[in-house]
Amino acid sequence: MNYNYPKEDFAPKIDLLPQELLEHVLCLPFVSFKDICRFSCVCSKFRNAGNSNEVWRCKFTQSYSALLSNYSRSKVYTWKEEYMERYLCGLNIRKVVSSMSERFYHKDDIADDDFECILQNFNHPFSQQFIVHELVQLSDLNCIQNLTEKYYAEKILRYVGRQYLEKRWLEYLALPNEKQTLEKGAILFAQWCNPTTNIQEDVTSQLDHLSQLVREELQQSDCNHPLLQINQEEIDIEATESLWLPRDCRAILTSLNVVLFHHLKFQQTRADQIVKSYYIHEVLKTRTGNLISLGILYIILAKRLGVSCFPVFSPQHFLLKWLQNPELSVEQQYSYIDISSEGKFVSRGNCPYSGHQTVKRDTVAHPETPLKIIEKISWDLVDLGRQIENVMEGQTCMRNGLELLNLLTPEDDNSHILLARVYNQLGINLVKVLSIVKEVSARNSISKRLLDFLGKDAKRQLAAQRIKKSEVVISLLHSNYPEVKYAVGMIMKHCKYHYTCVIYGWDPICKANGTWIHQMGVHTLVNKERQPFYHVLVEDGSNRYAAQENLKIADFPRSIQHPMIGKYFQSFCMTYYIPNKEKEAEYPEDNIVRNRFFGNMQNDTQLQNCVL
Structure with a gap:
């Protein structure tokens, strides 16, 4: 039987769908929040579906799932x-x-x-x-x-x-x-120096994995070991004493040595990795570290396995100790672990540099606390920053160490004064410099001359910054400055530090303050500060201020791999390379920088105001 119904009666009509199905459709991943907003403007039924709390919870989950952990499951949200x-x-x-x-x-x-x-x-x-x-x-x-x-x-x-x-x-x-465990401190230290990288979860999972590997190694050598009878969650990593008898502790440490130094080949770092070798996530990733960072990792893993080890510092070496003979006198109770010899067990008399007083007077009464270890490696970071040839990297390294020391040791005048000097050199946080000078001066009269100098320099820079803000910006053209050899967009090579960079601004003479000029050694250059200086973007992601005599035109840039600029530095240089000054002279300097290097965001303002 054939019925000739009008064709339009069989056309799908979304408005006939029940509310539950409408909400289900709106929850589909390909439906954007803008689609929902527009859908809600059609009629009251669609508006009700579009305002469903479940629909918007679904959209929030699809777009911002990483943020859900901040919300309580027991609380109701709109x-x-x-x-x-x-x-x-x-x-x-x-x-x-x-x-x-x-x-x-x-x-x-x-x-x-x-x-x-x-x-x-x-x-x-x-x-x-x-x-x-x-x-x-x-x-x-x-x-x-x-x-x-x-x-x-x-x-x-x-x-x-x-x-x-x-x-x-x-x-x-x-x-x-x-409760100030070394594991928490080491992770916080690495996170502090790498604040844009999420370290906690990855480090914790890798430490869990290493602990499990040690358990498996122990299973092969001693299947009846008491450690194997309990789960990892049952071990208190905040305990100050070992959970096991000395012979059981030694078996665990032996398995730990086999896993770290024989199976996984952890080793001391190479010289070109010296800064990263202090960060626990880098040590775990590269399986290399310095003596202190490898010792920290060793202590953390031993603690997770129920064995308490303590660090012993000396000017030339770093050892760990553990309680092997509790029945003997204090001086004979401890055995030592030499990380530099793949965890070799040594007696007190056979320790490297055992003649040093630190080892001679080593007792359990005054073990190094996790906080003291973090302070030690923070100062090491400051010392490394002074030695690094790359000026910006060295300053960052020093800032990381000094700013952390200001938190850990608020009464330490040396770290405060050094941080104030770094801030003055960079021309930043000058109000904080004045606060540091006032605070330290109140309790330290020995460094009064240095503090007065730092305070005056900070005030001078603040005054200069206020004047600069009120000045009218004048466009610079090469035609007015024939002594300027290079142009915005040119790819350069630094003659001393050998980095590749691209010019994005210049000054006919050095505009930096006197402190920066002296500390950067500008007075040792042939033309000193009376020469053009260039603002350059470096391949490592930093921006620097370089003298003309220190720059030369680079060969065509190689492919650069760096987390900040990476493979795009080359295409960036290719796109914006300006081979001659005549081409640049057509544009004011600030317009070249603004129009070529910086973009503008496009926003759906009307939709935002209307619906959201």
Whole structure:
């Protein structure tokens, strides 16, 4: 039987679907939040479906799954409002990032005060997490976008990460001594020096894996060992004493040596990896480290297996000790582990450099605490920063160590004064320099002359910065400065430090302050500061200020692999290379930088205001 119904009666009508199916359709991954907003404007039925809390929870999960851990499962949230706050936070932080190039591109570094002003308008309880999430997406180099925005996104990400880490360090310092474990301290130290990298989860999982490997090795040599009768969760890593008898402890340490030094081939670091060798995540990744970092890893793993080891420092060596003969006198109770000899067990008399007083007077009454170990490697980082030829890398290394020492040892005048000197040299955090000078001067009269100098230099730089802000920016053209040899966009090579870079600005003479000129050795150059100086973007992601006599035109740039610039540095240089000064003279200097290197965000403002 054939019925001739009108064709339009069989046409699908979405408005006839029940509410549950409409919500199910809106939850599909390919339906964007903008689609839902537009869908909600059609009729009241669609508006009800589009305002469903479950729909918006689903969209939040699809777009921002990494943020869900911040929300309590027992609390009810209005997910449309949460999505709106996260989305608007993303728009605002992108506006902030895109505006930074015009404000800060001529600076070597950005002061903390500048970041505080930038981020002061974010008031949501999870604003910090929202900002970090957006900045991580901006700094992702999986696709070619605006490299300058990625550069400044990482700057803000570093600052926000440091703010969060300061709180975690203060919580760590507030813990009782027995709860300040070396594992927590080592992870926090590595995170502090690498604030844009998520270290905690990866390190914890690798330590779990290594602990399991030691258990498996122990199973082969002693299947009845008491460690194998309990789970990892049952071991108290905060215990100050070993859980086992000395012979059982030695069996565990022997298995640990086999796993670390024979199976996995952990070894002392090469010279070109010396900074990274202090970070536990790098030690685990590369299986190389210096004596102290390998010793820290050894102590952490031994503690996870129920054996307490303690560090012994000397000027020329680093050893670990453990309680092997508790029945003997104090001086004979301990045996030592020489990390440099793949965990070899040695008696006190046979220790390397055992004639040193540190080893002679070594007792259990005063073991080195985890906090003291962190202080030690922080000072080592400061010393390394002084030795590194790469000036910017050295300054970053010194800042990492000194800023952490200011948290760990607030009464230590030496670290405060050194940090003030670094800030003065970089021309940043000058208000904090004045605060340091005032605080240290109140309790230290010996360094009064140095403190007075630091205070006067900081005030002079602050006054100069205020004047510079009020000055009218004048475009610079090569036609007015014939002594300037190179142009914006040219690819250069540094004659002393051998890095490849691209010019993005220049000054006819050095515009840096006198402190920077002296500390950078500008007075030793042939033409001193009375020569053109160039703002350059370096292949490692840093920006520097280089004298004309120290630069030469580079050969065509090689492919550069670096987490900040990476493979895009070459295409960046190819795109913006300007081979002659005549081409550049057609444009004012600031317009070249702004138009060629910095992009603008496009936002759907109408939709944002109408729906969200």
